[in-house]
Amino acid sequence: MCEYFIEMVDRLKNHPFADSIKSFILSFEDEELKKYLSFLYLHMPYADIANVDKEVILDYAKSGVNLRNTRCKDLDEDIFLNYVLFHRIGSEKIVANRTFFYDLIKDMLGESETENILKLNYFCGKNVTYRTTDIRTLDPITVYKSSFGRCGEESIFAVSVFRAAGIPARQIYVPLWAHCDDNHAWVEVYVDNDWHYLGACEPEEILDKGWFDDASARSMIVKNI
Structure with a gap:
């Protein structure tokens, strides 16, 4: 049995x-x-172990097997495990979404990963638009079906789409801008052996262009997940 299983049994x-x-x-x-x-x-938070159905986690694992044997064959394993396979992005509700999104976007994917990223972000922008709301951290399928969300929901949705395509992605956020009482979240993707940012x-x-370029340069702290 693999080392992760042995470590998991000991942890739990x-x-x-x-x-x-x-x-x-x-x-x-x-x-x-x-x-x-x-x-x-x-690596799962105990709250997820208690509250997320096993069949939901199975969707992530099955998607991981498919991607590792196809689009992610040559990807560094640590990057793959943490930024393609991993189920959690922020504090959103965990739902089975990898197969759902892959079926929607698989025909868009070509040879150039940079072009894939740009096309997928157009897909994201076409289907979800920004709207202020008091409802926080909706799951990505709910965001897709409602077609709106704050930057937090938009970035979780976009990261989910990228990961479903086998593109390593993570959420980046500024808890508080230095120049005003506000915050923001966006996305980084891993391509050509480096991380690049884009607005979700x-x-x-x-890549590496967004309306928040100047503001983020003045931020007090920037975090990635």
């Missing part, structure tokens, strides 16, 4: 769901699938 040895999770993982024959399930449960659902013709 006193957890009330430990035996159930162990049996669930061992019920599959595919060693790669078991590896990815083990990785997810090893704010399509541009090139």
Whole structure:
């Protein structure tokens, strides 16, 4: 059994769901699938272990197997595990979304990963627009179906779409601008062995460009997840 499974069993040895999770993982024959399930449960917040159905996590792991054997064959494993496979982006509700989004965007994907990123962000911008709301951190499928969200929802939606396509992505945010009482979130994607930023659902013709360029340069702190 892979090292992630052994570490997971040790981490969860006193957890009330430990035996159930162990049996669930061992019920599959595919060693790669078991590896990815083990990785997810090893690094999963306890709240997710308690509240997220196993079939939801299975969607992430199955998507990971498919992507690792196709579009992510040559991707560094640490980058793949943490920024393609991993289920959590921020504090959103966790729902099975990888297969859902992949089916929507798979025919858009070509040879150039940079072009794929730009096309996918146009897809995101076409389907979700910015709207202020008191409802926070909606899950990405709800955001897609409602067609609006704040920058936090837009960035979680966009990261979910990129990860579903096998493109490493993460949310970036400024808790507080230095020049005003406000904040913002956007996206970074990993392409050509480096991280590049873009505005979530704010399509541009090139990477590393956004309306927030000057403001973020004056920010007090910038965090990535």
